[in-house]
Amino acid sequence: MTENKIRILIVEDDANIRETLKNILQQSGYETDTAKTGREAEQKVKARFYNLALLDIKLPDIEGTKLLAKLHENTPKMVKIMVTGYPSLENAMEALNQGADAFMTKPVEPAKLLALIREKLEEQQ
Numbered sequence: 001m002t003e004n005k006i007r008i009l010i011v012e013d014d015a016n017i018r019e020t021l022k023n024i025l026q027q028s029g030y031e032t033d034t035a036k037t038g039r040e041a042e043q044k045v046k047a048r049f050y051n052l053a054l055l056d057i058k059l060p061d062i063e064g065t066k067l068l069a070k071l072h073e074n075t076p077k078m079v080k081i082m083v084t085g086y087p088s089l090e091n092a093m094e095a096l097n098q099g100a101d102a103f104m105t106k107p108v109e110p111a112k113l114l115a116l117i118r119e120k121l122e123e124q125q
Helices: 015-027 038-047 064-074 089-097 110-124
Strands: 007-011 031-035 052-056 079-084 102-105
Touching (some): 007 038, 038 052, 052 064, 052 110, 064 089, 089 102, 102 110
Parallel strands (some): 007 031, 052 079, 079 102
């Protein structure tokens, strides 16, 4: 029986955070890919399937919520979790309105992140 690897795309412009998230997820058995910009994320999503995307709300080339809306339109089945260092009710509401499945604030607690990912992937099934 072949194990279906869960693929997660991490969209984060901060290299330290990107690497930390990647390490946390890989240690938990997920296959990860990363993108520094919204444009890079869009190209990767067109090229292959991801079960889930972690999206930073502030990206150098596009607002995370705008990227979220595009991804939601093109890949509605993919689970999308917004991650932000700028928590506000406004950001949370906009993210959820644009199709985010969940909203998390930085610094991300690994245990909470992994629990949220498991929960959202189960809902996806």
